Amino acid sequence: EAGVTQFPSHSVIEKGQTVTLRCDPISGHDNLYWYRRVMGKEIKFLLHFVKESKQDESGMPNNRFLAERTGGTYSTLKVQPAELEDSGVYFCASSQGHDRVKYGYTFGSGTRLTVV
């Protein structure tokens, strides 16, 4: 079974530019989550999709962040325009069911975003 795939693995962009991160979940996993780790801080929840619907986007930092999951397959997270404080590692995770104890999460390797 293929795991959760994220790309790019690294991205360096200038402040004010736009970046789009992509996550391909495990096939058949309806639940998809985005988390972010800013340097030196905790990994924090950003949002949760069930299929193509956003169930919870309470962790999205501001309206410069836009997440989509058209067709309920892969997801993209766009940052426009990027600011310096957006630098960090963005993790994607997927789960077959919402009960993370029963079904568990599988995390991707993350995208390291650096805004200069």
Next chain:
Amino acid sequence: AQSVTQLGSHVSVSEGALVLLRCNYSSSVPPYLFWYVQYPNQGLQLLLKYTSAATLVKGINGFEAEFKKSETSFHLTKPSAHMSDAAEYFCAVSAPPGSNYKLTFGKGTLLTVNP
């Protein structure tokens, strides 16, 4: 609201020595607790989880953790460190199903194993 505190951002041990990574949590409801590990250039991998059953939880690669409600702790241990254990370890908490499902992570502890 829930929170996790990992004591020590960096722990260094000798190969063969005891590994002890500390985690304290705060939760207004009975928590579910997790330890994840991240090896270089890889994703987060679940080591073990506590879900209100046995308080001593055994995980992969010889790790175990003990839930102590009175101390609000969930420390991770391994009797004998191996070079391959070098990685970053994250403690996380979430409320049981039916309530807030989000994982709340600690800041992580980087484990270095010296030969």
